[in-house]
Each structure stands twice: as structure tokens, then as C-alpha cells.
Amino acid sequence: VFIISLILGNLYVGGDNNGYRAIYNGIAGLDIINSYYLYNYVITTSEFVHFIFVWIASNLGIDRIFFLSMCNTLFAGIIIKIFDNLKVNFLVTSFFILTNYYLYVLLFAGERLKFGFIFFLLFFLYRKKYALSFFLFGLSIFSHLQMLILCSGRALQLFINEVKPLLFKLQFKWSLLLMLPIIVLALLTINAPQISGLPYLVYKVTAYGGDRSLFDFLRMTIFFLIALYYTKDRSETLIYFLPLFIAVYFVGGDRMNMIGYMFCLYYCLPYRAGLNLGVLITNLYFLYANIDFVSKIILYGNGFPPQP
Numbered sequence: 113v114f115i116i117s118l119i120l121g122n123l124y125v126g127g128d129n130n131g132y133r134a135i136y137n138g139i140a141g142l143d144i145i146n147s148y149y150l151y152n153y154v155i156t157t158s159e160f161v162h163f164i165f166v167w168i169a170s171n172l173g174i175d176r177i178f179f180l181s182m183c184n185t186l187f188a189g190i191i192i193k194i195f196d197n198l199k200v201n202f203l204v205t206s207f208f209i210l211t212n213y214y215l216y217v218l219l220f221a222g223e224r225l226k227f228g229f230i231f232f233l234l235f236f237l238y239r240k241k242y243a244l245s246f247f248l249f250g251l252s253i254f255s256h257l258q259m260l261i262l263c264s265g266r267a268l269q270l271f272i273n274e275v276k277p278l279l280f281k282l283q284f285k286w287s288l289l290l291m292l293p294i295i296v297l298a299l300l301t302i303n304a305p306q307i308s309g310l311p312y313l314v315y316k317v318t319a320y321g322g323d324r325s326l327f328d329f330l331r332m333t334i335f336f337l338i339a340l341y342y343t344k345d346r347s348e349t350l351i352y353f354l355p356l357f358i359a360v361y362f363v364g365g366d367r368m369n370m371i372g373y374m375f376c377l378y379y380c381l382p383y384r385a386g387l388n389l390g391v392l393i394t395n396l397y398f399l400y401a402n403i404d405f406v407s408k409i410i411l412y413g414n415g416f417p418p419q420p
Contacts, residue, residue: 113188113209117181117219120406124220126414131155132166132223133176140170155224161231161255162224184219187226190233191215195381197237204386204395213401214370221415225367228256262371264355328365332357335369335376338390342379349379 125133131154138154139147144167151163169179188209195205209215218226231252239245252259336353343349352375360368373394380390405415 113219114181114185116210117184118177120220120409121177121180121184123413124409124415126412127221127416128223129221136166136170136176139167140173157224159224159254159256161251162227165227180223183226183230187219187230187233188215190230190237194233194237195386198381199385200381201385201387204381204391207395207399211399211402212395213398213405214373216402216405217370217415220409225256225258228252228259231255232259232262258367258371261355261359261368262374264359328360328369329357331365331369332360332372335372335394338394339376339379342383342388342390349375 135151135154138150142150147167148160148163151166152158165183170176191209192205195208218229229252231248235245235248235252238248249259249263332353336349336357339349339353340346353372356368356372356375376390376394380386380388380394383390408417409415
């Protein structure tokens with residue numbers, strides 16, 4: 113992964129990397145306050161975890177591609193550790209790491225989102241160590257707010273568990289009262305920063321909202337049906353995927369389908385150590401997609417070149 117990152121990282125010069133490269137070079141030698149103002153102006157985001165790591169690496173004089181290659185290697189190592197915990201076959205793990213389209217998108221095109229996934233997967237690994245996992249989850253959220261969608265299904269499940277006694281047994285649980293201020297506080301915190309005169313969450317929904325299509329819903333449906341086939345708890349799977357279908361409508365499908373695929377893998381991989389039809393079909397599909405993605409990086413310096 114490190115070698116691949118060095119090679120493709122140097123070739124990938126277009127798209128969002130223009131802004132990230134300008135920031136990395138521009139904040140070298142600047143104090144942290146002025147660096148953050150510049151970062152916020154160029155990237156138009158208020159999530160600060162990615163900024164802190166970039167600022168430190170830039171001011172230490174570390175080459176940007178080398179720094180990102182190290183991050184990519186760490187990311188791949190965490191994925192391998194999770195796959196090992198799920199007892200996934202070595203060949204399945206290797207094929208995924210070396211060929212998966214969504215993984216390569218995170219490695220080379222989704223720089224901030226990659227940091228969010230790194231800390232979220234660390235949170236998943238250490239979820240039984242409550243203090244550490246809470247800290248890692250916070251870092252994940254403040255790396256990229258999209259990580260909130262990853263836990264939206266679990267939050268919905270907890271909410272349903274709290275509401276069911278009230279609806280079916282007329283039993284009121286006082287813990288239900290705690291949820292409302294938590295939800296309000298979370299929304300206020302997210303929307304506190306403003307971009308282009310709009311609250312942060314509204315700005316992001318507006319920015320990504322026009323990116324949806326019927327094909328995005330179709331892909332999410334396929335991931336859902338595959339997960340439903342391999343799951344041991346169909347109601348849980350339905351609850352986890354429901355917020356994703358809603359999110360596809362509001363923010364578009366590309367990133368939401370990445371999360372849907374992640375959930376799909378969570379249910380597929382434990383079955384026969386990942387040696388099953390669901391994993392095989394999705395791996396072959398994303399191998400094909402990744403060949404096209406890498407080819408565009410080599411030819412155009414951008415995995416998502418502008419359409420003529």
C-alpha cells in the first residue's frame with residue numbers, strides 16, 4: 113500500500129488535491145491560527161482534526177505524498193486488523209486491500225474523509241474501552257461530519273428501544289428526556305460555523321444534494337439486500353440502512369453508498385470467512401470500477417476528470 117500510494121499519489125494532481133496541496137504548502141511556516149483561517153478559506157470546512165495533522169506534518173517539513181502514504185499504510189493496517197478479528201480469509205483480505213474501488217477513492221481522493229474513517233475504525237476496534245473509544249469517535253466526527261451517518265442507524269435503534277415501551281405499554285422511560293437536549297445540542301454545534309452565509313449543515317446538504325440519481329438508490333438497495341441475506345438480525349439491518357436511504361436523497365449517493373457497502377461487508381465477511389457469493393460479486397464489481405479509476409489517474413492525473 114505504501115509503494116502504491118507513493119506512485120499514484122504523485123500522479124494524482126487534479127480535483128480536490130489541488131486545494132489540499134495548496135494548503136499543505138501554504139501553511140508551512142505559519143502559526144496555527146493563521147493557518148486555520150487559510151485552511152477554512154480554501155477547503156471551506158470547519159472540521160479541524162485533518163487540519164491539525166496537516167499543519168504538524170507541513171511544519172515538520174515532511175513531504176506531502178510521503179505523509180499521505182504513511183496515513184494510507186496505517187489505514188490499510190487498521191482494515192487488515194478488523195478483517196482478522198472477523199476471521200476473514202487472507203486471500204479475501206488481500207484482494208480487498210489491493211483492488212477495492214472505494215478504498216482507493218479514500219486513499220487518493222477523499223483525504224479528509226479518510227481521516228474520519230481511520231478514527232472511526234479505531235473506535236470500532238477499541239469499542240470495549242469506553243473512554244478511549246469515546247475519544248476516537250470524537251476525533252472521527254471532527255475529521256469529517258459524515259461519520260455521524262455511520263452511527264445514525266445505531267442511534268435510531270436506541271431511540272426505538274426507548275420509545276417502544278411508551279407506544280406499546282404506555283411506560284415512560286426518563287432516559288427518553290435525555291435524548292432531546294442531546295439532539296438539539298448536536299445540531300447547534302454542527303450548524304454553529306457558517307459557510308457562504310449558510311449554516312454548516314445546510315451548506316453541505318446544498319453542496320451535495322444535486323448529486324443523487326436513481327442508480328444511487330439502486331446500488332444502496334443491492335447492498336441492503338445482500339446484507340439482509342447474510343444477517344442474523346434482519347430488523348437491525350433494516351434500521352441501520354434506513355438512514356442511509358434517506359441520506360442518499362439529501363446528500364447524494366456516492367458517499368452514502370460507500371457507507372452502505374461498509375455495512376454490507378460487516379454482515380457478509382463473517383460468513384465462511386468472506387468466501388461467499390456476496391463478497392465475490394461485490395469484489396469483482398469494485399475491481400472493475402477500480403481499474404477505470406486508476407486508469408484515469410494515470411491518464412488525466414484525476415480519478416474523476418471533468419466530462420467533456
